[in-house]
Amino acid sequence: MASGPYRGPRMPTCSSVPSNACCRGNCRTRPRPSPRMRRPASTTPAMSDTPAGWRAxxxxxxxxxxGTGPRMVFVHGFTQTGRSWLPVAEQFAADHEVVLVDAAGHGYSSDIRANLQQGADLLAATTGEADYVGYSMGGRLCLHLALAHPHLVRSLTLLGATAGIEDPIERAQRRAADEVLACNAQADGVEKFLVKWLALPLFATLPVQARALEDRLQNTAAGLASSLRLAGTGSQQPLWDHLAEITAPVLVLAGEFDDKFTNIAHRLV
Known part of the structure; x- marks a missing residue:
């Protein structure tokens, strides 16, 4: 049963992250209190950057x-951009209006700083009423959207997503680990960080093309670091007690060999 109306998570304070978590580089550890709506001039896309047949x-x-028709919105995972969904989304464009969005801290939204609740509000303002599909971080954003703006979510498809870490000690440990990753991103730069990221066992079976390194290089180290700190799983307050409030149809998927998220998927439904 739900424990009460969902009002968004309380953000952790800097004191909840171990002082030695930021192990490399001169990193910013204090979360920004609100999203920044400015888009950096250096990443403003030219018309030629938009694939043929797509419009900004x-x-x-x-x-x-x-396309035209019922709207479908695809929300990517950490280190990806909206273009990561192109091979899938184009299959729906014949009879849908398909929307690919760059989440806060990523791609052409790299300069926007937002936690998950703020990111869900930004998503609502950008894409409106639709069927939402979210992978990993994008799935967690869509969960927040479905709870905060239920009238906008006709259906929800989640891939490799979670409603959060319930144990406060485990959550604090994950938050500290996310902080270390954020520091590494800023110390190493985006290309070196992404090479290390894609070398993790999680991505070991991905073919080179599916890793989409060129697309991920559209991100910035500062944007990825902010995403880890503000919208990482360690910063997410658990939503398990609020799942019963979601009234839209929900489909939950997980990778065939991903035992962890297969178990989480069973809990989500």
Whole structure:
């Protein structure tokens, strides 16, 4: 049963992260209190950057759209961008308006700083009523969206997503680990960080093309670091007690060999 109306998570304070967690580089550890709506001039896309058949769309988050019909919104995972969904999304464009969005801290939204609740609000303002599909971090954003803006979510498809870490000690440990990753991103730079990230066992079976390194290089080290600190799993307050409030149809998927998220998927439904 739900424990009460969902009002968004309380953000952890800097004191909840071990002082030695930021092990490399001169890193910022204090979360920003609100999202920054400015898009950096260095990453403002030119018309030629938008794939043929797609059109850039206005909104607080950068997005591109294609097709007409019922709207489908695809939200990517950490270190990806909206373009990561292109091979999948194009299959729906014949009879849907398909929207690919760059989440806060990523791609052409790299300069926007937002926690998960703020990111869900930005997503709502950018894409409106739709069927939402989210992978990993994108799935967690979509969960927050479905709880905070239920009238906008016609259906929800989650891939490799979680409603959060319930144990406060484990959550603090994950938050500290996310802080170390954020420091590494800023110390190493985006390319070196991504090479290390894609070398993790999680991605070991991905073919080179599916790793989409070129697309991930559209990110910035500062943007990825902010995403880890503000929207990482360690910073997410658990939503398990609020799942019963979601009234939209929900489909939950997990990788065939991903035992952890297969178990989480069973809990989510």
């Amino acid at each position: 769309a206005p909104g607080p988050l950068w997005s591109m759209r294609r």
